[in-house]
Amino acid sequence: MAAAPLVEDRTPILVGCGDLTDLTTPVEAGRSPFDLTAQAAALALADAGGRGLAQAIDTVAMIRLFSDTSHRFATKLGSSRNPPKSIANRLGLAAARHIYTWNGGNMPQYLANLFAEEIAQGRMRAALVCGGEALRTQHGVERGGLPISWAEDPGGEPELIGDPRRGWSEHEDRHNMRAAIVMYPLIEHAIRAARGRAMPEHMAAMARLFARFAKVAAGNPRATRREGYTAERLARIDEANRWIGFPYPRLMNSNAFIDQAAAFILTSVGLARELGIAPAKWVYLHGCADGHDHWYLSERPELHVSHAIRWGARTALDMAGRTLADIRHFDLYSCFPSAVEITCQELGLDEDDARGLTVTGGLPYFGGPGNNYVTHSIVEMMRRVRAETGSFGLVTANGNYITKHSFGLYSTTPPEGPWRREPPARLQARLDALPKVPFTETPQGEARIETYTVMHGRSGPDYGVVFGRLTATGQRFIANPPPEPAVLLDLQDRESVGRTGRVAHRDGHNRFVPA
Numbered sequence: 001m002a003a004a005p006l007v008e009d010r011t012p013i014l015v016g017c018g019d020l021t022d023l024t025t026p027v028e029a030g031r032s033p034f035d036l037t038a039q040a041a042a043l044a045l046a047d048a049g050g051r052g053l054a055q056a057i058d059t060v061a062m063i064r065l066f067s068d069t070s071h072r073f074a075t076k077l078g079s080s081r082n083p084p085k086s087i088a089n090r091l092g093l094a095a096a097r098h099i100y101t102w103n104g105g106n107m108p109q110y111l112a113n114l115f116a117e118e119i120a121q122g123r124m125r126a127a128l129v130c131g132g133e134a135l136r137t138q139h140g141v142e143r144g145g146l147p148i149s150w151a152e153d154p155g156g157e158p159e160l161i162g163d164p165r166r167g168w169s170e171h172e173d174r175h176n177m178r179a180a181i182v183m184y185p186l187i188e189h190a191i192r193a194a195r196g197r198a199m200p201e202h203m204a205a206m207a208r209l210f211a212r213f214a215k216v217a218a219g220n221p222r223a224t225r226r227e228g229y230t231a232e233r234l235a236r237i238d239e240a241n242r243w244i245g246f247p248y249p250r251l252m253n254s255n256a257f258i259d260q261a262a263a264f265i266l267t268s269v270g271l272a273r274e275l276g277i278a279p280a281k282w283v284y285l286h287g288c289a290d291g292h293d294h295w296y297l298s299e300r301p302e303l304h305v306s307h308a309i310r311w312g313a314r315t316a317l318d319m320a321g322r323t324l325a326d327i328r329h330f331d332l333y334s335c336f337p338s339a340v341e342i343t344c345q346e347l348g349l350d351e352d353d354a355r356g357l358t359v360t361g362g363l364p365y366f367g368g369p370g371n372n373y374v375t376h377s378i379v380e381m382m383r384r385v386r387a388e389t390g391s392f393g394l395v396t397a398n399g400n401y402i403t404k405h406s407f408g409l410y411s412t413t414p415p416e417g418p419w420r421r422e423p424p425a426r427l428q429a430r431l432d433a434l435p436k437v438p439f440t441e442t443p444q445g446e447a448r449i450e451t452y453t454v455m456h457g458r459s460g461p462d463y464g465v466v467f468g469r470l471t472a473t474g475q476r477f478i479a480n481p482p483p484e485p486a487v488l489l490d491l492q493d494r495e496s497v498g499r500t501g502r503v504a505h506r507d508g509h510n511r512f513v514p515a
Helices: 033-048 083-091 107-120 135-144 170-174 180-194 199-218 231-235 269-275 307-320 337-347 370-387 424-432 485-493
Strands: 012-021 059-062 097-101 126-134 159-161 243-245 259-268 283-292 329-331 392-399 404-411 445-457 460-470 476-479 500-506 509-514
Touching (some): 012 033, 012 370, 033 259, 059 083, 059 107, 083 097, 107 126, 107 159, 107 259, 107 392, 126 370, 135 259, 180 243, 180 337, 180 445, 199 337, 259 370, 283 307, 283 370, 283 424, 307 337, 307 404, 329 370, 337 392, 370 392, 370 404, 460 500, 476 509
Parallel strands (some): 059 097, 059 126, 097 159
Antiparallel strands (some): 012 259, 126 259, 243 445, 283 404, 392 404, 445 500, 460 476, 500 509
């Protein structure tokens, strides 16, 4: 760190980090996500050290809770009218700005990128980015009917940042496409088809991929699933590993019902010097990027690729003046195997790269705390690059359904010259200019399956979703097959990508009957 005094004062740095996983506090204690998140933020302040950092923080930003994001996780316990202010009040922070994000697993890295730019331009002194979920406690309290309330009014209204659009269209909604557990299996079968794999071969490949994540989680004391699942276990279907959305069994899905929180702090080199924060704590954001693919899954011509990942990662690497070979640590967003497979493909990274693809263990095994997982990624990446001075780490973040993407490249090595990023609008304009697939909401006639999934409940298959192409025009459509168990199991048990059948439209809904 001898070169640190030469770094420009406005250079943005991350100086404090903290996270925790709570597996033991009784649900009867009713510990709220605000209590949990404030504890992680206190750990980040303590980690940074120095003098007066808390008083210097002018922005507190909190990642949106899942209970405020999805009807599947809505709570009966109430919430805060101003979540970031609830955190600030618990810590005694007199920040002028209180930011609450819109949804998306990309948002922690998005905020790191945005706030680094504001610091570099002199518009921000120091920011606390934090988030947490107490879904384990929430579920237990609600199931037990315990008289616990999380409602609070700390005063004021939060500033909202991010994209407020929901991730699915009205037409997708009418065909039961409104959740990650539906969307990602559709993407997975498209990947499988593009790679020319039969289902047994692809299942084995997914299991090998995620067994490597599970192995990292087994050695992480903050992980929620530390069993170190083997590939054989992940591929074996039984009561403890039942189908959720074919081809994903339970142990290949994000683990959301957990109590986890994380936080990190950004400031400038100049303020860090003034506050006496040790240079050994400084982590530089060398490269970053943000961009989204076509917003709705049904709009994308190829479901197994992501131009936003390919071009966004290249933008971040170019900003840092680095190549993939320079990266020592990776944390690839891992809500489902398809997210990792596409990211590796677009980065040009082998799925079995010896450097590993995660520093935490990933969302199914470390834990998937709603929109906040990447805050944990960044915290752990800070620890890794601090421990291996001069190494570089890449964090990728994903929101919605391979839709919104953010990238961050971290190191303790000081950058050269002033910190400048390419305007995100430049990348987004390139992405928006890409063609969309020919699509019809009112299909009729002979067709073939492009991709599909079968959704399961505890007792068996519930319904299916099909992306198809009309034989006559090549237009894509969305449909549901008949909900009879025999039809759904036949879709699952036979190779159904490319399978023919007939589709019909009636009263705003499409039905596909396979041959």
